[in-house]
Amino acid sequence: MSFRRIWLIGCGNMASAMLRRWLDCGLDPAHVTVVRPSGAPVAPGVRVVRDVPDEPAPELLLIGVKPQMLGDVAPGLQAASTGIVLSILAGTKLTSLRAHFPEAGSIVRAMPNLPVALGKGVVATVSDAPIAPDLARLLDQLGLVEHVPDETLFDAVTALAGSGPAFAYRFVDALAKGGAALGLDPAQASRLALATVGGALALARGDGTPPGELAERVASKGGSTREGLNVLDTGLDDLVAECLAAATRRNAELGG
Ligand SMILES: NC(=O)C1=CN([C@@H]2O[C@H](COP(=O)(O)OP(=O)(O)OC[C@H]3O[C@@H](n4cnc5c(N)ncnc54)[C@H](O)[C@@H]3O)[C@@H](O)[C@H]2O)C=CC1
Numbered sequence: 001m002s003f004r005r006i007w008l009i010g011c012g013n014m015a016s017a018m019l020r021r022w023l024d025c026g027l028d029p030a031h032v033t034v035v036r037p038s039g040a041p042v043a044p045g046v047r048v049v050r051d052v053p054d055e056p057a058p059e060l061l062l063i064g065v066k067p068q069m070l071g072d073v074a075p076g077l078q079a080a081s082t083g084i085v086l087s088i089l090a091g092t093k094l095t096s097l098r099a100h101f102p103e104a105g106s107i108v109r110a111m112p113n114l115p116v117a118l119g120k121g122v123v124a125t126v127s128d129a130p131i132a133p134d135l136a137r138l139l140d141q142l143g144l145v146e147h148v149p150d151e152t153l154f155d156a157v158t159a160l161a162g163s164g165p166a167f168a169y170r171f172v173d174a175l176a177k178g179g180a181a182l183g184l185d186p187a188q189a190s191r192l193a194l195a196t197v198g199g200a201l202a203l204a205r206g207d208g209t210p211p212g213e214l215a216e217r218v219a220s221k222g223g224s225t226r227e228g229l230n231v232l233d234t235g236l237d238d239l240v241a242e243c244l245a246a247a248t249r250r251n252a253e254l255g256g
């Protein structure tokens with residue numbers, strides 16, 4: 001058995017990445033309804049409507065709008081939210097979700113990231129009831145699923161994993177810009193940076209060796225990598241810690 005009625009409220013960057021993966025994994029598009037103000041098509045076979053349908057509630061209601069929109073959309077979703085409510089909203093706590101959806105059978109907070117589109121994402125979860133097997137199966141299709149039962153850590157998880165791809169892309173860009181500043185053709189530097197970081201991560205994932213140890217393997221004694229690492233080691237850890245702290249603070253603010 002799997003869900004036959006899934007509604008997505010909002011289908012922007014994040015929810016559409018999740019849906020793309022689920023459809024690629026064989027989810028029947030006829031089981032999906034997207035509610036979005038534009039009414040613009042999402043994927044072949046997926047029903048798109050502008051307003052919440054006056055129909056029996058779906059088994060799974062995914063809330064994919066911005067956290068600031070929750071108060072606007074929730075009142076129109078009371079009849080639709082008697083099954084599982086799955087929220088991907090940054091910052092918004094289970095207690096707040098429960099207040100907005102008092103009739104929900106269960107409420108699950110998930111914090112995905114964009115690579116879920118390829119099944120290579122991360123999804124952190126916390127919920128007010130055990131996660132139903134059908135939902136667990138869907139989440140598993142997205143990538144690494146980590147249950148984070150202490151909800152007070154969710155803002156930090158959101159900073160690390162939810163926002164993390166943006167931080168990683170910044171590093172790739174910095175690598176490319178650094179290469180261009182040294183005279184490389186910018187387009188070529190971008191290709192080199194992306195392929196280098198992609199390859200390095202693939203190796204780290206496949207190898208099981210901690211990334212710090214892999215870095216040491218690249219740095220020959222007395223060689224040039226060490227010179228470069230010495231520069232990064234003057235401040236990268238602190239800068240990234242500040243970056244995550246700032247994002248974590250903002251997640252807490254978004255939660256109200
Ligand atoms: N973008 C990301 O990488 C991640 C985003 N999130 C969370 O996902 C949620 C959505 O973020 P994004 O997809 O980035 O934003 P987005 O702006 O791309 O998508 C939000 C969508 O909601 C739609 N919308 C607005 N009002 C609506 C209404 N009344 N009914 C139905 N749909 C409505 C908008 O048209 C838009 O398509 C946020 O709560 C965010 O915290 C979580 C993890 C990662």
Ligand SMILES: O=C(O)[C@@H]1CCC=N1
Binds near residue numbers: 090162
């Ligand atoms: O920037 C945001 O608010 C969301 C949360 C995690 C990724 N995007």
